[in-house]
Amino acid sequence: MKGDRMTETTSDAYYRSGEFLDVLSLDAWEHLGGPVRAALQGAPRELPIADLGAGSGLGVLVAARALPGAEIVAVEPSIVQRAALLARVGTDRELRQCVTVVAADAQTAELPERLGAALAINMIGHLAPDARRALWHRLADRLAAGAPLVVNAQPPAEAVTVPESEFAAVRVGRHTYRGSGSAEPVSDGEVAWHMRYQITDDQGRTVRDLRVTYRWHVVSVAALSDELAEAGFTVTAGPLDVLRAVR
Structure with a gap:
């Protein structure tokens, strides 16, 4: 039996910000859900679906509703995100029957030999170009004929400066959770995102103010x-830069 390394959290890009990500992603997935569901149509339900970089499970919900009863292998390397993912799956009897949560990254996860679909949503910026290309070939070997790979491209499309802007604000009880960010180039093909996560109370006072930086x-x-x-x-290509790729 393999044990978790004590250093796992130090390499987790979302170790500090993970508690904010699910609630601040809800609105984005309200928009993404339709294009992702459409791209999954026609996938063979008798074969499992791989959700790579499944995060807190918002994409798992979309896949489960698009293809009821299909087995889903949800791959997520972040321990914080995986905790939210397992909590989401664990509270739903039907999801518990069909979703397997795997603690690994997209490149090294043990995947079923044949797949009926694969999702890679809001995650490919974590992969360097060579790793990205290797992943496409790996999935091509496993996806059944006509089985879709669904992936999206997120801005910026080039390594440019992105001014600070707020991308989400969600009220939960007396608190409002806010997410904002800016980006700056660090190489020809990579940016550093400087993210800010805030909680304010119903009087507008700051309860928490967290800043994190990650490469993309x-x-x-x-x-x-x-x-x-x-x-x-x-x-x-579909709406919101969601791509459907089949062989």
């Missing part, structure tokens, strides 16, 4: 489509 590999829709085509996929 940028990629355009065109470049991502080219990578997928090189791996043997036929790519269709």
Whole structure:
């Protein structure tokens, strides 16, 4: 039996900010849900779905509703995100029957030999270009004929400066959770995101104020489509830069 390393949390990009991510992602997934569901249509339900970088499980919910009864392998390396993911799955009897949570990253996770679909939503910026291309080839070997790989490209498409802006604000009880961020180039293909997470009370007073920085590999829709085509996929672009790739 493999034991968890004590240093796991130090390499977790979301160790400090993870508690904010689910609630601040709800609105984004309200918009993403439709394009992702549409891209999953036609997936063979008798084969498992891999959700790579499943986060807190918002994409798992979309996949489970799009393909009722299908087995889902939810892969998530962040211990904080995985805790939220398992809590979401654990409170739903149907999800408990079909979702397996795997503590690994997309490159090294043990995946079923054949897949009926794969999701890689809001996560590819964590992968350097070579790792990204290797992942597309790995998935191409496992996806059944016609089974979709659903992936999205997130801005910025190039390594440019992004001014500070608020991306979400959600009221929970007497508190409002806010997320904002800015980015600056650190190389030709990478930016550093400087994120700020705040909690304010019903009087507007700051309860918590957290700042974190993480690196992100940028990629355009065109470049991502080219990578997928090189791996043997036929790519269709949908709303919100959600791509459906099939072989």
